Amino acid sequence: YRGLAKARVMAYFGEGTGPIHVDNVKCSGEERSLADCIKQPPGTHNCRHSEDAGVICDYGELQPSYKKVKDPANAICGLRLKHSRQRRIIGGENSLRGGWPWQAAIRLRGSRGDGRLVCGATLIDTCWVLTSAHCFKRYGNATKQYKVRVGDYHSLVPEEYEEEYAIDQILLHPNYNSHSNDYDLALVRLLPGVLGHMQGECVSFSRQVLPVCLPVKRERVLKQASNCYITGWGDTGRSYSRTLQQASLSLLPRRHCEQHFHGTFTSRMLCAGSTHPERRVDSCRGDSGGPLVCERPGGGWVVYGVTSWGHACRTQQSPGVYTKVSAFSLWIQKV
Numbered sequence: 001y002r003g004l005a006k007a008r009v010m011a012y013f014g015e016g017t018g019p020i021h022v023d024n025v026k027c028s029g030e031e032r033s034l035a036d037c038i039k040q041p042p043g044t045h046n047c048r049h050s051e052d053a054g055v056i057c058d059y060g061e062l063q064p065s066y067k068k069v070k071d072p073a074n075a076i077c078g079l080r081l082k083h084s085r086q087r088r089i090i091g092g093e094n095s096l097r098g099g100w101p102w103q104a105a106i107r108l109r110g111s112r113g114d115g116r117l118v119c120g121a122t123l124i125d126t127c128w129v130l131t132s133a134h135c136f137k138r139y140g141n142a143t144k145q146y147k148v149r150v151g152d153y154h155s156l157v158p159e160e161y162e163e164e165y166a167i168d169q170i171l172l173h174p175n176y177n178s179h180s181n182d183y184d185l186a187l188v189r190l191l192p193g194v195l196g197h198m199q200g201e202c203v204s205f206s207r208q209v210l211p212v213c214l215p216v217k218r219e220r221v222l223k224q225a226s227n228c229y230i231t232g233w234g235d236t237g238r239s240y241s242r243t244l245q246q247a248s249l250s251l252l253p254r255r256h257c258e259q260h261f262h263g264t265f266t267s268r269m270l271c272a273g274s275t276h277p278e279r280r281v282d283s284c285r286g287d288s289g290g291p292l293v294c295e296r297p298g299g300g301w302v303v304y305g306v307t308s309w310g311h312a313c314r315t316q317q318s319p320g321v322y323t324k325v326s327a328f329s330l331w332i333q334k335v
Contacts, residue, residue, distance in 0.1 A: 120290025
């Protein structure tokens with residue numbers, strides 16, 4: 001490969017397996033081969049696979065600009081990069097860099113918070129993200145407590161498209177009650193925070209950072225819409241993941257959730273998971289507040305659900321419950 005490349009560390013593309021061959025690889029960019037960068041005998045190291053290095057080969061590709069589009073959010077919503085390595089994933093694992101450009105994260109700010117992940121979120125417009133109302137139960141809904149990060153992939157490695165924004169408003173659905181799981185939806189308005197943005201613009205769209213499409217009012221998710229995913233830096237069983245996770249899952253008939261969650265599953269919720277025991281999806285790979293997206297026939301990705309509750313992370317026997325976004329289309333438009 002002769003183009004402009006970029007090295008990444010900290011298992012940016014996931015941890016490898018097997019023997020570790022080289023440590024302390026130091027390149028200036030002038031070397032003719034990787035062998036010129038190796039400073040100590042092969043096989044000697046004090047590494048773990050959590051430090052594995054990788055290379056991005058298309059780092060120098062020009063990015064398209066969406067600033068001239070009159071209504072960019074509607075014109076480009078639901079688009080995502082095509083990866084030659086893309087495949088259907090059952091059970092969940094690392095996603096691909098830039099594969100879910102609407103993924104956002106709500107994090108604590110300030111020295112006390114130390115950037116801790118609070119919830120996932122979904123970019124729906126230049127200044128708005130969608131998340132769960134219950135995300136603000138623990139730390140309250142004071143805007144100064146939080147920040148929103150977009151364009152992230154590996155939580156410990158700064159990305160070239162990664163930006164953080166202060167929050168202007170946190171709007172919980174007016175019918176949400178903290179003692180219930182119903183109406184579990186919130187809209188978060190960002191403050192413009194980066195110089196050079198157009199007036200009224202918060203997030204600049206690129207191929208790595210794009211909004212998702214919203215469903216129309218009372219849109220029925222097709223029963224055959226099997227190409228659905230949850231994404232996030234959720235609990236993988238040992239700890240929170242460093243790299244963005246994805247898991248494929250199916251939308252299930254209401255009765256699956258009504259049988260598991262007697263009387264608490266309402267018409268404003270979606271039921272999703274897997275009906276096959278050998279294809280159990282670890283719902284914890286999505287974050288609370290994060291997106292459940294499905295591909296529309298003919299292209300375009302739509303956020304049909306917001307990760308809400310019911311995720312049996314340890315037993316994996318029960319389906320997950322997601323806030324049904326199409327039930328709140330009017331409220332989202334009004335805001």
